[in-house]
Amino acid sequence: MAANTRDIRRRIKSIKNTAQITKAMQMVASSKMRKAQGAALAGRPYAEQLNKVLVDVQRHADVTLHPLLEVRPMRRELVVVLSTDKGLCGALNTNLLREATAYDAQRTYFVSAGRKGQQHLARLKRRLLADFPLPDAPALRDTRVISKFCIEQFLSGKVDKVTVLYTQFINTLIQKPVARTLLPISPFDLPSAPKPGEAAQPGEAQPAKETAAEALDHNDYLYEPGPMQVLNRILPHYLHFEVYQMALDARASEHSARMVAMKSASDNAQQLIKDLTLEYNKVRQAGITTELLEISTAQIALG
Amino acid sequence: MANTLRLEIVTPLEEAYSEDVQMVVLPGVEGEMGIYPMHIPVMTEIKPGELKILKDGIESDFAVGEGFVEITQTKVTVLTDLAIGVEAIDEKAVERAIERAQSALRNAEALKAEEIAAAEATLQRSFVQLRLKRKTK
Numbered sequence: 001m002a003a004n005t006r007d008i009r010r011r012i013k014s015i016k017n018t019a020q021i022t023k024a025m026q027m028v029a030s031s032k033m034r035k036a037q038g039a040a041l042a043g044r045p046y047a048e049q050l051n052k053v054l055v056d057v058q059r060h061a062d063v064t065l066h067p068l069l070e071v072r073p074m075r076r077e078l079v080v081v082l083s084t085d086k087g088l089c090g091a092l093n094t095n096l097l098r099e100a101t102a103y104d105a106q107r108t109y110f111v112s113a114g115r116k117g118q119q120h121l122a123r124l125k126r127r128l129l130a131d132f133p134l135p136d137a138p139a140l141r142d143t144r145v146i147s148k149f150c151i152e153q154f155l156s157g158k159v160d161k162v163t164v165l166y167t168q169f170i171n172t173l174i175q176k177p178v179a180r181t182l183l184p185i186s187p188f189d190l191p192s193a194p195k196p197g198e199a200a201q202p203g204e205a206q207p208a209k210e211t212a213a214e215a216l217d218h219n220d221y222l223y224e225p226g227p228m229q230v231l232n233r234i235l236p237h238y239l240h241f242e243v244y245q246m247a248l249d250a251r252a253s254e255h256s257a258r259m260v261a262m263k264s265a266s267d268n269a270q271q272l273i274k275d276l277t278l279e280y281n282k283v284r285q286a287g288i289t290t291e292l293l294e295i296s297t298a299q300i301a302l303g
Numbered sequence: 304m305a306n307t308l309r310l311e312i313v314t315p316l317e318e319a320y321s322e323d324v325q326m327v328v329l330p331g332v333e334g335e336m337g338i339y340p341m342h343i344p345v346m347t348e349i350k351p352g353e354l355k356i357l358k359d360g361i362e363s364d365f366a367v368g369e370g371f372v373e374i375t376q377t378k379v380t381v382l383t384d385l386a387i388g389v390e391a392i393d394e395k396a397v398e399r400a401i402e403r404a405q406s407a408l409r410n411a412e413a414l415k416a417e418e419i420a421a422a423e424a425t426l427q428r429s430f431v432q433l434r435l436k437r438k439t440k
Contacts, residue, residue: 039316046313049382053346053371140315140384141421221373224333224347233348234371244315 005287008280012273019269025088026262033172033255035137040169040248043241050234050241057234060220061227067155068235069185078109078150078159080182080243082134082166082250083117089254090261093117096167096177109159113146113247129153138247140240147182147243151236154183166246167253173260175253180246182239308340309378310356312365312386319386320356320365327379328355329372338379345374349383351431364389366432368424385428392436401429 063069081100083093093116100110100117101124109127112118113134121128132146150162162183167175223230310327312320329336330352349372354365370383404422 042317043315045318046315046382049311049313049373049380050371052380053373053382056346056373141424145421221344221346224331224345227346230346230348230371237371241315 005280005283008276008283012276012280015269015272015276019266019273022262022265022269026259026266029089029255029259029262032136033252033259036248036252036255037169039137040245040252043245043248047241047245050238053234054238056221057227057231060223061231063231063235066185066231066235068151068183068239071184072157072160074160076107076109076159076161077103078111078129078153078162079103079179080111080113080146080150080162080164081117081121082164082247083112083114083120084250084254085115085134087116088261089258092167092175092254092257093120096165099177099179100165109153111146111149114250134247134251136251138244138251140244143244143247144240146247147236147240150182150243151239164243164246166250167257169249169252169256172256175257182242185235185239306340308338308342310381311378312354312367312381312383314383314386319388322358324356324358325360326355326357328353329379329381330354330367331372338374341376342374342379344376345372347372347374349381351385351427353431353435354381354386364435366392366428366435368428368431387432389435392432394433394436397429397432397436400425401433404429 057063079100081096083096087093097117097120100121105124105126109129110121111130111132112121112128113132118128118131130149132149133142135142153159154162161181163179164182165177165179168178169175307323307325308327310320310322310324311318325339327338329338329347330349332348332350336347349367349370351368352366354367356363356365366385366387366389367381367383368385370381372382373380404426407422408419408426
């Protein structure tokens with residue numbers, strides 16, 4: 001006979017407790033995920049405007065001469081790992097850190113944001129230059145510290161390339177670890193040429209539609225103080241914003257991964273409870289049957 | 304033609320303002336700029352300060368942080384890290400923020416350069432808000 005009823009009851013109770021916790025974590029993660037996604041979406045109009053300004057600046061100043069775009073032979077690389085602080089989010093960190101481990105230990109410096117990444121890199125004795133805290137709902141000023149550090153490292157020549165490793169949020173079920181080159185800024189990454197080109201074609205098809213004001217809008221801008229100064233300010237700003245967006249993405253991924261992991265944990269717990277309850281009832285019933293048998297046997301023997 | 308100007312203020316957190324206005328005054332890095340419709344296209348930077356809007360004869364103020372402005376004949380787009388309407392400014396909260404930043408700066412040697420810069424930026428932004436709030440009261 002299997003375990004006695006008391007043992008089974010105890011196990012059911014403990015699983016119920018666990019299920020309650022995982023259920024609560026799932027709820028928390030899903031509300032946090034919605035918030036993180038909202039924050040990522042809220043940045044859209046800003047990103048679009050920033051892109052527009054960048055596109056135009058490029059027509060006036062030779063961006064390629066800017067030190068932030070300078071391509072140097074790659075000797076040292078800096079990898080920023082945006083991981084999570086807490087576990088219990090499925091394979092998210094495992095997948096991300098596998099990518100991080102793949103970098104050449106000799107010529108790669110690491111910067112970590114998020115405790116899991118920091119612990120992992122420290123365990124592997126990789127060269128960790130800095131560790132930044134990344135709050136649950138990152139603000140621009142939290143990530144600016146990271147991007148600023150990267151820019152400094154790049155401009156000082158200590159590293160020749162900066163890559164950000166983060167988990168891209170595709171949808172609730174799919175998150176993909178992605179490595180994106182932050183520095184040097186590739187001119188191809190900068191939003192540019194295709195947009196005016198695309199705009200030109202419909203424009204040619206129906207030139208009458210373009211009003212005088214719109215035509216004037218396409219005019220050259222006056223730069224104050226000058227294109228180069230604006231560029232000098234806008235490029236770091238662009239980087240700050242990129243890192244901010246990536247951090248938001250990483251957070252959205254984390255919360256959705258945790259939500260999914262916790263949902264399956266709760267489901268498993270429910271299944272276990274169901275199985276154990278069945279087992280419990282069987283044992284109980286068997287006990288009753290045995291007792292009945294004993295009583296009736298005793299009665300027959302006496303009678 | 305048009306005697307109004309489309310003003311859009313965008314921050315990383317939201318689209319803070321998007322309406323047709325008669326005039327806008329910006330805190331440019333090289334001094335205040337008053338923009339009327341049909342202004343020559345300009346791309347410029349702003350510093351933390353007050354942004355005045357004239358719409359239907361009513362003047363309203365915003366406190367803005369640093370950022371960029373794109374001006375065309377029909378449209379002004381402000382990209383900034385802070386934009387807050389004067390009525391939304393919470394004087395008490397701002398004062399607390401100033402206090403925190405100042406006390407952080409007092410033991411400045413214990414801080415990293417980055418934290419000092421952050422505290423100073425907070426201070427600057429907070430003062431802008433406070434000045435604006437007090438003036439309009």
